[in-house]
Amino acid sequence: MNHVIKAIKARRSVRAYETKAIPRDVLSAIIEAGNEAPSAMNSQPWRFVVVEDKEAKKKLLAAALPKAKMITEKVKDVDPERYEAIKKRYAELPDPVYYSAPTVVFVIGSGMYADHSCPMACENMMLAATSLGLGSCWVGFGAMVADAPDVRGLLELKEGDAIFGPILLGYPKAHPPRPPKKDPKVKWI
Numbered sequence: 386m387n388h389v390i391k392a393i394k395a396r397r398s399v400r401a402y403e404t405k406a407i408p409r410d411v412l413s414a415i416i417e418a419g420n421e422a423p424s425a426m427n428s429q430p431w432r433f434v435v436v437e438d439k440e441a442k443k444k445l446l447a448a449a450l451p452k453a454k455m456i457t458e459k460v461k462d463v464d465p466e467r468y469e470a471i472k473k474r475y476a477e478l479p480d481p482v483y484y485s486a487p488t489v490v491f492v493i494g495s496g497m498y499a500d501h502s503c504p505m506a507c508e509n510m511m512l513a514a515t516s517l518g519l520g521s522c523w524v525g526f527g528a529m530v531a532d533a534p535d536v537r538g539l540l541e542l543k544e545g546d547a548i549f550g551p552i553l554l555g556y557p558k559a560h561p562p563r564p565p566k567k568d569p570k571v572k573w574i
C-alpha cells in the first residue's frame with residue numbers, strides 16, 4: 386500500500402504512552418511536517434509550543450481537568466457509553482487529559498485563517514508521528530487552559546490566540562484497535 390495511505394489508515398488516537406522521551410530530531414521532523422501544511426492564502430497562522438517539562442504539565446493538567454470534567458457532564462445524556470468510558474479514565478488515570486504523554490504540542494493560531502489552517506498542521510503532525518512509529522492524540526480537553534494565568538504565561542497566549550490540538554506525542558504502550566468508522570457518504574456527479 387502507498388506509504389501515505391498506510392500512515393493515514395494506521396493512525397490511531399493513543400491514550401497510553403511509554404515514559405521514554407522523544408529525541409529532539411524526531412520532534413523537529415514532526416513539527417516541520419506540521420509547518421508544511423497548506424494554509425489559507427499561505428498565511429501559516431500557527432506557532433508551536435512543545436511541552437516536555439513535568440512541572441509545566443502539572444500546571445496544564447490542573448487548569449484543564451476541572452473544565453474537562455464539566456464538559457463531560459454534558460455528554461451524559463447525549464452519549465452515555467462515551468460518558469462512562471471518560472468517567473472511568475477520570476477514576477483510573479493519574480492524568481486523564483494528557484494521558485501522561487512525554488510531549489504535548491500546542492498549535493497556537495490567530496487571525497481569520499487560523500480555524501481552517503491550524504487543524505491541517507495538526508493532522509500533518511499526527512500522520513508524521515505515525516510514520517515514525519509514534520502515537521499521537523488530539524486532546525480538545527487539553528486546550529481548555531486559556532483561563533489560567535500561569536498557563537497563559539507559559540504558552541505566551543495573546544488576545545485573539547486560539548489553541549488547536551494540543552497534540553500528544555509519545556511511544557505507544559499498545560496499538561489501539563480501530564474504532565467503528567462510518568462508510569463515506571458520497572454523491573458522484
Ligand SMILES: Cc1cc2nc3c(=O)[nH]c(=O)nc-3n(C[C@H](O)[C@H](O)[C@H](O)COP(=O)(O)O)c2cc1C
Pocket residue numbers: 396397398399400522523524525526527563564
Ligand atoms: C477536535 C478533536 C478533539 C479531540 N479531543 C479528544 C480529547 O479531549 N480526549 C481524547 O481522548 N480524545 C480526543 N480526540 C480523539 C477522538 O476521540 C478520536 O479521534 C476518535 O475517537 C476516533 O479515533 P481515532 O483517532 O483512533 O480514529 C479528539 C479528536 C479531535 C479531532
